Amino acid sequence: MVVQIDETATTLEGAIQEFLKSTTSNFDVLKYLYNSNAEEFIPGKTSVYYSGPYWNDEEIVAILKSVLGGKWITSGEQVHKFEAQFSRQFNLKHSVMVNSGSSANLALIGALKKYLDWQDGDEIILSVVGFPTTLAPLIQNNLKPVFIDIEMDTLNFDLEQIEAKISDRTRAIFLSPVLGNPPDMDRLLEICDKHNLQLVLDNCDSLGSTWKGKYLNEYSIASSCSFYPAHHISTGEGGMVSSNIEEIVNIARSLAWWGRDCYCVGAANLLSCGTCGNRFDRWLPDYDGVVDHKYVFTNVGYNLKPLDLQGAIGSVQLQKFDEIEQRRSHSKQRLQELLERYVPGIRVPGQLPEAKTCWFGTPIICPDRTVKQELVNYLESNKVQTRNYFAGNILLQPAYKHLDTAADYPNANVVLDQVFFIGAAPHYHEQVFSYVEDLLKARYGK
Numbered sequence: 209m210v211v212q213i214d215e216t217a218t219t220l221e222g223a224i225q226e227f228l229k230s231t232t233s234n235f236d237v238l239k240y241l242y243n244s245n246a247e248e249f250i251p252g253k254t255s256v257y258y259s260g261p262y263w264n265d266e267e268i269v270a271i272l273k274s275v276l277g278g279k280w281i282t283s284g285e286q287v288h289k290f291e292a293q294f295s296r297q298f299n300l301k302h303s304v305m306v307n308s309g310s311s312a313n314l315a316l317i318g319a320l321k322k323y324l325d326w327q328d329g330d331e332i333i334l335s336v337v338g339f340p341t342t343l344a345p346l347i348q349n350n351l352k353p354v355f356i357d358i359e360m361d362t363l364n365f366d367l368e369q370i371e372a373k374i375s376d377r378t379r380a381i382f383l384s385p386v387l388g389n390p391p392d393m394d395r396l397l398e399i400c401d402k403h404n405l406q407l408v409l410d411n412c413d414s415l416g417s418t419w420k421g422k423y424l425n426e427y428s429i430a431s432s433c434s435f436y437p438a439h440h441i442s443t444g445e446g447g448m449v450s451s452n453i454e455e456i457v458n459i460a461r462s463l464a465w466w467g468r469d470c471y472c473v474g475a476a477n478l479l480s481c482g483t484c485g486n487r488f489d490r491w492l493p494d495y496d497g498v499v500d501h502k503y504v505f506t507n508v509g510y511n512l513k514p515l516d517l518q519g520a521i522g523s524v525q526l527q528k529f530d531e532i533e534q535r536r537s538h539s540k541q542r543l544q545e546l547l548e549r550y551v552p553g554i555r556v557p558g559q560l561p562e563a564k565t566c567w568f569g570t571p572i573i574c575p576d577r578t579v580k581q582e583l584v585n586y587l588e589s590n591k592v593q594t595r596n597y598f599a600g601n602i603l604l605q606p607a608y609k610h611l612d613t614a615a616d617y618p619n620a621n622v623v624l625d626q627v628f629f630i631g632a633a634p635h636y637h638e639q640v641f642s643y644v645e646d647l648l649k650a651r652y653g654k
């Protein structure tokens with residue numbers, strides 16, 4: 209197909225907008241991609257996804273602009289710009305973007321191990337229920353995970369069980385708030401202070417959540433984040449490692465960039481002399497010749513780099529963050545009211561008084577396995593997506609069961625039986641809520 213571009217489109221952005229106009233009837237790209245336009249919602253036919261990218265034509269323009277006008281397709285100016293904007297938005301000093309939240313956790317733990325001089329076998333405390341790639345990087349970095357059972361109010365790890373598990377090898381507590389909902393941060397920080405432990409944050413589900421008015425990332429030495437489509441902002445795939453300590457982020461960046469020593473970022477990566485102005489020098493201590501700094505490796509690294517277009521999307525998404533946060537909060541509140549009104553015996557956890565949760569989903573605790581299975585089947589068969597509370601007790605999973613005894617964590621063992629979640633997505637609208645209400649009324653009466 210040959211598209212005629214209006215001759216008046218003199219800028220790249222103008223040409224892209226003309227192109228989009230010529231390929232869609234009313235320039236509403238979201239309508240075509242994500243079925244979230246109110247006019248298009250057909251009860252029982254349109255899927256109510258548990259989440260999805262909250263994008264419109266602005267993200268599409270950013271992608272095309274980055275691809276057509278960029279210089280190097282992979283991490284460059286757009287990623288660097290997004291890293292700086294992300295840091296500013298969440299009161300952080302330094303951030304490095306990577307290609308997923310899992311990669312962010314891998315680089316985060318690797319960087320902390322080096323920066324804090326953790327030794328193989330040092331212990332890190334975390335919840336026994338969570339996402340697998342919160343745990344996996346500990347094992348991949350030869351650290352020892354020490355598990356804590358959950359409490360059933362917020363489904364977070366039970367803070368009162370932590371102290372009994374602290375040993376002289378414990379170095380940190382790795383917090384991953386459930387569906388964005390913080391535990392009692394005052395108590396957690398008190399435990400960290402008392403035992404001289406670092407607080408590390410997997411912020412993949414809790415971006416934007418606050419405790420006493422401060423973002424959770426402001427309480428931790430370093431944090432990770434995910435931009436997978438289910439998350440608060442999405443770049444398709446993507447993640448971020450952040451800290452106020454520059455050295456931690458520099459090590460994470462090196463790990464994500466093959467382990468190299470060169471710290472050129474953004475446009476500087478294309479400079480012939482490098483940011484240091486000294487690219488060709490005697491960089492290798494055991495070699496007396498001149499080498500290119502780009503080929504000096506100080507860490508055993510990976511390649512976790514995102515594409516530049518992901519950075520471009522991130523910058524647009526950040527401008528929508530407040531709107532996304534408000535819409536997620538509204539979706540959670542509406543769905544919670546409906547579920548609690550109609551479904552007997554279920555409970556939807558809420559936030560603690562000092563917390564303001566930026567909800568990732570709407571958690572549901574059922575009285576027993578039968579109620580959960582019935583409700584999940586009913587919602588799914590009517591096109592309302594549901595999700596497990598991640599891995600359940602992770603010690604029941606084949607990859608991790610050798611780490612400890614699942615039966616020692618009784619609350620975690622009820623998760624697969626009784627807990628699941630539905631969305632708190634920003635694109636839900638009144639028709640979605642009234643469809644869910646009709647469904648629940650039809651099945652449970654009242």
Ligand SMILES: Cc1ncc(COP(=O)(O)O)c(C=O)c1O
Pocket residue numbers: 308309310311313339341342384410412413434435436446447
């Ligand atoms: C708490 C938590 N950590 C890490 C991840 C991994 O993020 P990604 O899917 O971007 O690799 C997820 C994914 O949803 C998550 O929920």
